[in-house]
Amino acid sequence: MNYNLITILGPTAVGKTRLAVKLAYHFNGEIISADSRQVYKSMDIGTGKDLSDYIMEGEKIPYHLIDVIEPTEEFNLFLFNQMFYDAYHKITSKKKIPFLTGGTGLYLHSILKGYLLEKVNMENAQYDELSKLSIEELTSKLKMLNPNLHNTTDLKIKDRVIKAIIIAQNKNKTEKSVKKKINSLTIGVKLDREKLKERITERLKHRLNSGMVEEVKNLLANGISYDKLIFFGLEYRYIAQYLKGELNYNDMFQKLNSAIHNFAKRQMTWFRKMEREGIKIHWIEGPNFELAKKIIEENYS
Incomplete structure (x- = not known):
């Protein structure tokens, strides 16, 4: 099959973004994010943007659909598709390979199945x-x-x-x-359940120690309502409840940690559903660059 997109997907905390960046650097590509929250400006730590990951050998790998709207604005599936295809055509017009990466199942599904919205x-x-x-x-x-x-x-x-x-x-x-003609070579990154749990918990501790609560305070100070923070979910929902005094710090951490673990399970449910619908996913254990590179070299044309 002649592919025109490479997708790197997986549950949260498996290291898929860093892997996608390494692959984009190696194969002369650019990143298109499929993350429903990284589109928002000023929401960096809670959404896990980790923009330093986009630097390889001192070179910044271009990325798209990150920091594109304000938290006060609405974002939806239609806008994601519109922005995806804009970015896709920009990348391919430069004879570069588009790499779609993220964990928002509906967004990924809409591209891989070619929704016409x-x-x-x-x-x-x-x-x-x-x-x-x-x-x-x-x-x-x-x-x-x-x-x-x-x-x-x-x-x-x-x-x-x-x-x-x-x-x-x-x-x-x-x-x-009629579907848009996207043919994606799709690689899935997974981890042993216990190892993934450990990574999620450690990453949450790191983000809290890196100023995630302060980030939510700044959003509130800039006019983002508690209701909107709750809508953003996970980190923003539970930290908002903590700042409102509805949860103490320990309860906030425990509930948030559990919610992220459950979120990772729901992501895997999405990916299994995609496979049942005929989307071929080449699964690899962990963000294994050499194995992912081999899959691309053997299949992408």
Whole structure:
């Protein structure tokens, strides 16, 4: 098969970004991020941007879809696809290889399966009709449309549930349309469950010691509401609860640590679902550069 994209995916904390950067450096490529939170500016530690990872041998490897909007703005699947294809065409026009990397299952799936999405109009009769329903009715409707809901924080705020329903309905109508011609060579990075748990916990400790609480304080100081922080989930949700006095520090750490472990499990569920749908993933144990390089050399053309 003639591939025109290389995807490096895996659960959080496996080292996939650093691996993707090494591969992009070796194969003359650029990175496109598939992370639903790294698109936001001023959210660096909590989202794990680790921009120093993009420096190889003193050379900065170009990246896309990181730091592209303000935390006050909305981001969704449609915008991700729009920005992905803009970046993809820019990279390929320079005769370079695009490397898509990240762990947001829905975003990855939309590219690898070629969703054809249309812009959703939120100012319409459908929105008005849905707004009459209770949060419980809306939540039930959304779960019926999307049983494998990736971001359960959508269920906390009525406006976001309504928007998620409209987007899900739009996706269901358009997903089976003509696919964009992306053929990805996809490599998955995984780790032994206990080793991954250990890495997640150690990384969380490191981020908390590196100023993650201060980052959330700065977001609040710059006008980001507690509700919006809760929407961002994981680190931002639990630190916001800590700063509000709803959790002490130890409880915040334990609950957040557990939530990240569960998030990693949900990511793997997404990837297994993708495999069942026919997406071939070449799994490797850990961010093994030599093995990943070999897979690309033997398959990418």
